């Protein structure tokens with residue numbers, strides 16, 4: 001299928017992007033890497049009168065580090081995140097998760113901000129942002145906002161983004177004492193995850209402190225498993241987080257995997273992740 005006809009604009013400044021999005025309201029869509037939006041237009045599950053291509057706004061691209069945070073620009077490609085020395089040093093969870101995103105050709109074009117805006121519940125970056133306690137930075141004609149990732153993902157492909165708002169980047173607090181592990185199960189390498197976990201903790205005397213477990217594929221949005229985190233806190237890795245995870249996650253059955261199986265797989269991954277953190 002082909003996409004319905006749309007107009008196309010490639011602004012050269014953030015002010016121009018904001019003006020266009022404000023003027024055209026919900027009939028305009030931001031185009032970043034196009035790896036989700038273009039197939040959605042072609043399949044006619046998304047529509048737009050105007051595509052606002054932000055790929056020319058260089059200030060949205062790249063990774064930078066300050067004294068206490070790492071910033072990933074919205075237009076930074078998945079591949080750039082995967083290969084960034086700053087990311088490997090300051091937020092290794094992202095470097096661990098990146099190879100699980102699709103294939104290299106898609107990672108070369110798809111962007112960090114595009115994945116956060118899309119909010120696919122099976123995507124890697126949104127779950128990582130929860131585990132990393134990241135903040136999503138936005139801009140619109142009305143001004144700038146900083147939204148904690150833990151308040152950003154509202155439901156299935158649904159976020160706190162307001163009409164006319166553009167994600168400019170994501171800020172991640174530096175956590176030098178933490179270890180991180182990213183695990184996921186997918187049917188084939190490069191497929192979206194059936195279920196996955198982004199895990200972080202400090203390890204002191206064989207026990208886990210400040211445990212963070214964020215799941216992808218565990219419900220209609222990326223989910224922080226607060227009951228499981230509480231159960232694991234201050235202890236050596238637990239053998240079974242099943243009851244806690246049943247309170248945290250509501251996986252959706254798909255054609256191949258029942259909700260019950262996904263919950264079981266989440267427990268297996270959580271157990272492996274905690275053991276790896278402590279190991």
Ligand SMILES: Cc1cc2nc3c(=O)[nH]c(=O)nc-3n(C[C@H](O)[C@H](O)[C@H](O)COP(=O)(O)OP(=O)(O)OC[C@H]3O[C@@H](n4cnc5c(N)ncnc54)[C@H](O)[C@@H]3O)c2cc1C
Pocket residue numbers: 029030031032033034035036037038039074075100101102103106109110111112113114115117118120122123124125165166167168190191192193
């Ligand atoms: C075959 C295939 C397999 C894939 N597998 C995976 C996978 O395993 N894991 C995974 O996470 N993803 C996967 N993807 C999706 C891919 O990661 C996309 O790159 C990503 O989801 C969207 O990024 P994009 O830059 O391509 O955004 P686009 O497709 O350009 O846009 C996606 C949506 O976000 C909006 N948007 C984009 N940027 C911004 C911004 N800065 N501010 C506000 N709104 C914005 C757009 O308007 C649109 O609604 C796959 C894609 C394909 C085609």
